[in-house]
Amino acid sequence: MGTQIGLVFYDKDSDEVKADSIxxxxxxxxxxxxxxxxxxLPQSEINRLSRSPIINVAVSDELFQxxxxxxxxxxxxxxAFDITLGPLIELWRKARQNSQLPLIDEIQAAMKRIGYGNVExxxxxxIKLGKEGIQLDVGGIGKGFAADEAINLLKRHGITAALVDMGGDITVSDAPPNKEFWVLGFSYFDNNGVEVFRKIKLKxxxxxxxxxLYQYAVIDGKRYSHIIDPRNGMALSNNILVTTIAPNGTMAxxxxxxxxxxxxxxxxxVVLETLNLEVFMVEDVPGEYQHWKSSGFINYIIED
Known part of the structure; x- marks a missing residue:
């Protein structure tokens, strides 16, 4: 998964050996x-699917889902979310490594090989990929999906109070013993550039x-993110930070x-059209700083 993974769970009936095995x-x-x-991984199932365009391919339950x-x-x-962005992601990965922007022609060529509408x-x-050259990339959703799978596995083994941390993206089930919620946190920058840490409660x-704001490279004096805008093929440079709260890790x-x-x-x-999604967003653009939170986000903040 390319990240540090943390696991915490509680089970009053388990001994240490059983807990370790779980x-x-x-x-x-x-x-x-x-x-x-x-x-x-060259032989991963998703890469094999990407190498098989224009034909019907039977895939595992997990990949299909x-x-x-x-x-x-x-x-x-x-x-705005599109898992067919592999060609653009590879192009910008090389750009960050070489500290050199992609050529417009390269971006336009990659744009011709993307589009979620080509997935049947x-x-x-x-699954059938209806266009040559599509490369699926689930980097923007895979960690959340894996966390949900971990929580479901724990539940099947009778563990109902658990936390899975996928590099800072956290999914939880029931609260720890004698607690009402899991207490977690997120941070953002205020309009003075000072980092603010807030506690939140989740179950x-x-x-x-x-x-x-954290993962970027500077090319020709400008910041470029690891996140790509599918609409124009450009890496983000909008100095944004988004924290989402959702019913599961996949959605968040x-x-x-x-x-x-x-x-x-x-x-x-999009947020106002989406059920069970709460969001805190900061755009830290010099001279144009703004932040916004959905109406229900305040319900999760723990006031000191």
Whole structure:
């Protein structure tokens, strides 16, 4: 998954040996999903699918489910979330490594090989990629999906109070013993550039953070994010930070990525149209600082 993974769970009936064995099952499951979803493993299932365009391909339950969810979120976010961005992601990855912007012709060529509308679904876990050159990339949703799978596995083993941390994107089930909620936190920059830390309370939900305030490269004096805008093929440079709270990690992860692309002005509309999604957004543009939170976000903040 390309990140640090943390696991916390409570079970009053387990001894240490049983708890360790359950933890190992969880990490084994995450390893399995990595083998299915990773773009860095040449023989991963998602890479094999990407290498098989224009034909029907039978895939695993996990991959079929995640790709189907991803295409649904793409439509609901007006194309701001799109897992067919592999060609653009690879192009910008090389740009950051070489500190040299892609050529306009290169971006336009990559744009011709993307588009979530080219993904078809058929009975029997069949996926067909309707265009040559598509490279699926689930980096904006895969960690949340893996966290949800981990929580579900723990529940099947009788563990109802758990936390899965996928590099800061956190999914939780029931609260710890004798507690009402899990107490977590997120941070943002105020209009003076000072980092502010806030505590939040969650139960059977997930929180994810995305944006270009932390992961970026400077090319020709300008910041460029690891997040790509599918609408124009450009890496983000809008100095944005998005924190989402959703019923599960898959949704929190995807919408954090999508809203980073949309920004506050366009993102508000998507948030207001989406059930069970709460959001805190900051655009830290010098001279034009603004932040916005959805109406229900305040209900999760713990006041000191």
């Amino acid at each position: 933890a190992q099952l969880v990490f084994n499951r995450i390893d399995e999903l990595n083998g299915t979803l990773s773009n860095y 995640l790709v189907q969810i991803s295409v649904d979120y793409a439509a609901k976010t007006k194309g 679904f058929h009975a029997g876990n069949i 059977n939900q997930a929180v994810a953070t995305s944006g270009d 992860d995807a919408y954090a990525s999508a809203l980073s692309v949309l920004g506050i002005k366009e993102g508000k509309t």
